[in-house]
Amino acid sequence: MPTHVIKQGEHISRIADEAGFADPDTIWSHSENASLRELRGDPNVLMPGDELFIPERTEKEESCATEAKHTFRFRGRQLMLKVRLLGFDDEPLPDTPCELHVDDQVHSLTTDADGRIEQVIPATAESGRLIFEDPLVPFDRSIRIEIGHLDPIAEPSGQRARLANLGYFFSHGDERDDERFDAAMQEFQCDHGLTVDGICGPKTQAKLKEIYGC
Numbered sequence: 001m002p003t004h005v006i007k008q009g010e011h012i013s014r015i016a017d018e019a020g021f022a023d024p025d026t027i028w029s030h031s032e033n034a035s036l037r038e039l040r041g042d043p044n045v046l047m048p049g050d051e052l053f054i055p056e057r058t059e060k061e062e063s064c065a066t067e068a069k070h071t072f073r074f075r076g077r078q079l080m081l082k083v084r085l086l087g088f089d090d091e092p093l094p095d096t097p098c099e100l101h102v103d104d105q106v107h108s109l110t111t112d113a114d115g116r117i118e119q120v121i122p123a124t125a126e127s128g129r130l131i132f133e134d135p136l137v138p139f140d141r142s143i144r145i146e147i148g149h150l151d152p153i154a155e156p157s158g159q160r161a162r163l164a165n166l167g168y169f170f171s172h173g174d175e176r177d178d179e180r181f182d183a184a185m186q187e188f189q190c191d192h193g194l195t196v197d198g199i200c201g202p203k204t205q206a207k208l209k210e211i212y213g214c
Contacts, residue, residue, distance in 0.1 A: 006050040011148035013079040019054050022159035024123075030055050044079075045152050045214060081128065081147065084213065087138045088167070092116075093105045096137065096147045102128035121147070125128075137197040153209045156181075159200045162212045163188060 003016060007087025009028035016024035027033065028043045032053035040046055048191045081102070085093040100107040109117045121128070128145040135141070151158035160181060163169035169184035189196045192207050200208070 001083070002054075006046045006048055006052060007127060008048045009146065009148045011046065011079075012052075014126070014148065015052065015054070017089050018125040020057055027052065027054055033084045040152055042214060045150055045158075046148075047152050047155055047158075079123045079125065080118055081121045081125075081145070082118050082213070083130065084114065085111055085117075086167075090167075093137070097133065099127060099131045101131065117136075150214070153205050156200075159185070159205070159208065160175065162208055166212060 004019075012024040014030055016022075016027050019027070021027060025031060025041060028037065030053055032055070036050060037043075037053060042051065046052070048082055079152060079156075081100070085095055092111075092113070094113045094115055096111040096115070098109055098111070098117070100109055100117070100119055102119075104126050107119050110117060110118050125147050127147055130143045132141045142208060148162055149162055153159065153162070160169055163181075163184045166188070168188050169181060185200055185204070186196050187199045187210065188194075189198075189204060191212065
């Protein structure tokens, strides 16, 4: 089976579904992917250009008595979307109703006491949208969610995306502004008791991953 080269927006659940695997871990835990597992850690946070080995599918046989009914359970993995909503003061937004639109499905949700929502979504989902009816929410009332587009924390693109989603860094589209990025990184470091140098080293990466959640 040829190696699959990751494209932007791809994650292991979608790749496994398209390759005919019910459980993405069948691919991710394969020995041929040991180096990628060590490099990335999270199968749903991959980098365009990463190479993922996809094994051949195998058939499984079961011995059963004839002229009898048998029940077989299908065991697959679910893809869980998790979002945490914060206000301008970085405080969580509890008990906030919203609608999550993913593919052709609409889910009516309410954030918990920590401002979080969780929802099982299709393994092939590529994007979604959160819609809020409350005009007082401190952000756009319609937020697009790109599923599988977050780059790894060790990559500058992943660091910029996390800082942007946390409200520290703003850019115009794909524009790269190193000066504003350094200022955003320094502000994040200052807020969380880190050495303020604008460099996203191991300690800053660990804290950014902790605060962001992945």
